[in-house]
């Protein structure tokens with residue numbers, strides 16, 4: 001296992017990049033601790049695969065250095081970096097048995113027969129592949145084949161890291177849920193450094209201790225799932241994490257309060273103080289689950305026009321309009337639904353302020 005570091009990494013697929021938008025990765029300085037479980041999360045095209053390929057050595061970055069345990073490996077190809085990779089689609093030998101497929105990475109590295117058998121059996125057991133060990137891979141389902149690919153990625157305990165690039169895409173939804181949990185368990189048992197690329201926040205939040213959220217070639221935040229949810233440092237994080245995402249409302253400040261059209265919302269004093277010093281466009285941010293909804297006026301509530309209510313089983317999502325801006329609130333089961341006007345309270349501790357898309361507080 002290794003501690004992996006990016007020192008001023010940038011990558012452009014163009015030979016002569018000129019503007020920031022020519023870069024698939026803008027400048028990235030970051031660190032993956034030995035034995036950590038990381039998810040690399042972000043929308044399509046934000047640079048996740050590019051970043052993974054720079055870690056593995058499949059891609060040489062235009063600028064910067066990749067360090068494994070402090071040693072510069074930027075010029076080394078994947079086979080010299082001792083990395084295991086699991087891709088979106090199964091990579092295995094159809095004519096070999098499941099056992100031989102799993103044993104292949106170990107045989108390649110010269111492991112003896114006893115150690116190989118022990119390790120293959122251990123990984124097969126974790127992935128529920130034991131009954132299939134003597135079967136040829138060719139006859140197995142797509143799910144089983146991808147499990148073998150996962151097993152091949154996990155079978156060596158001497159790798160610097162295991163990289164997963166959307167490995168559950170081809171897996172049936174129910175098994176997907178099961179495998180996500182399995183991977184988490186495997187990480188706890190084997191303590192491998194794992195970096196898992198996905199655009200699915202549920203997958204990222206289930207698997208990882210630390211989530212790395214990417215947007216337009218940059219890392220916008222690294223944190224635990226809770227940190228990303230409670231304290232999104234960038235508007236994009238608020239919007240991307242949570243379902244539905246954070247509400248954002250353009251506002252102006254007047255002392256301790258924020259004004260949204262005719263509505264006045266009291267802020268936490270420290271938030272207001274920092275906001276008064278911030279420059280740029282100000283916006284309030286609040287999670288749907290943190291908005292308090294009332295059917296009649298209460299102290300501190302602002303009126304919003306009701307638009308729709310969507311029943312999602314154990315909760316409802318209410319959509320309302322405040323000064324022309326759409327807001328969503330999450331109502332717990334059994335909570336009364338307002339008729340025409342929803343009176344909304346913004347709890348000061350839960351109400352965030354953003355300036356030019358960056359969190360003020």
Ligand SMILES: Nc1ncnc2c1ncn2[C@@H]1O[C@H](COP(=O)(O)OP(=O)(O)OP(=O)(O)O)[C@@H](O)[C@H]1O
Pocket residue numbers: 013024042043044045046047048049050051199
């Ligand atoms: N081989 C390539 N040549 C030119 N441009 C590329 C190449 N590979 C990726 N890109 C561009 O680099 C940017 C980042 O792509 P990348 O595949 O790393 O994103 P991603 O986050 O992994 O996306 P997805 O989730 O769709 O796989 C995109 O704008 C993409 O079009």
